[in-house]
Amino acid sequence: MDIWSTLNDTFLDWGSMKAVLPEMLKVGLVNTLILAAASVVLGTLLGMIVAVLALSRKRWLRWPAKIYTDIFRGLPAILTILLIGQGLSPITRHWWGPNPYPLGILALSLIAAAYIGEIFRSGIQSVEKGQLEAARALGFSYTSGMRLVVIPQGVRRVLPALVNQFIALVKESSLVYFLGLLASQRELFRIGQDAAATNGNLSPLLLAGIFYLVITVPLTHLVNYFDKRLREGRPTDESGKQDVVLKELAHADHR
Numbered sequence: 001m002d003i004w005s006t007l008n009d010t011f012l013d014w015g016s017m018k019a020v021l022p023e024m025l026k027v028g029l030v031n032t033l034i035l036a037a038a039s040v041v042l043g044t045l046l047g048m049i050v051a052v053l054a055l056s057r058k059r060w061l062r063w064p065a066k067i068y069t070d071i072f073r074g075l076p077a078i079l080t081i082l083l084i085g086q087g088l089s090p091i092t093r094h095w096w097g098p099n100p101y102p103l104g105i106l107a108l109s110l111i112a113a114a115y116i117g118e119i120f121r122s123g124i125q126s127v128e129k130g131q132l133e134a135a136r137a138l139g140f141s142y143t144s145g146m147r148l149v150v151i152p153q154g155v156r157r158v159l160p161a162l163v164n165q166f167i168a169l170v171k172e173s174s175l176v177y178f179l180g181l182l183a184s185q186r187e188l189f190r191i192g193q194d195a196a197a198t199n200g201n202l203s204p205l206l207l208a209g210i211f212y213l214v215i216t217v218p219l220t221h222l223v224n225y226f227d228k229r230l231r232e233g234r235p236t237d238e239s240g241k242q243d244v245v246l247k248e249l250a251h252a253d254h255r
Helices: 004-009 014-054 060-074 077-087 089-096 100-126 131-137 142-157 160-180 188-199 203-232 236-254
Strands: none
Touching: 004 203, 014 060, 014 100, 014 160, 014 188, 060 100, 077 089, 077 100, 077 160, 089 100, 100 142, 100 160, 131 142, 131 188, 142 160, 160 188, 160 203, 188 203
């Protein structure tokens, strides 16, 4: 009985949860979503550039992309965040003061771009070579064929892996607190940690964990939905429309 009472006091102190709930909703949840969303957008754009460079026929474009990927996939996320957040702070202080928030987003985006770039690269390489050859036969240039035919198909095939990476970004946003965010910039984990230290129990941290689950669990089910759709494939009657679609794209590209 004493064990259950101790666990209840440690994790299920409803008073502590109720006290920190408004701040988690108004500050923590908003900042977590901002960090994750900004990192997803910037990381996806950078990742696509990295993937295209990694697939280039020119070695002087391929190798920088490979080195970038090896570095940011090999370093621990917290180390990258600290190196960028603290190392670039003296330079960026002239632009936005001592605010570490933008550098936290930059660090998360650079980390994400390395993984997203590899996801895009594998997806693009999984597209049959005949797709590009068919596009070239219809009058596409190499660049247009990649941009309008190959890359869209590759991205569609790796949607589950992309959503998994987005989930990872939501969780990694909690590491930005190491940069010393202002009170108005704290994310879910930091608010829960501060409240737990003040109250002497872990109930606020448990509440922060619940918020993370509210964000990530729907994304997890979205991954399963995409994966099921891709495994089932499209109806066979759509396969005959491929040449028509390519011709329409070629016509639009020439206009």
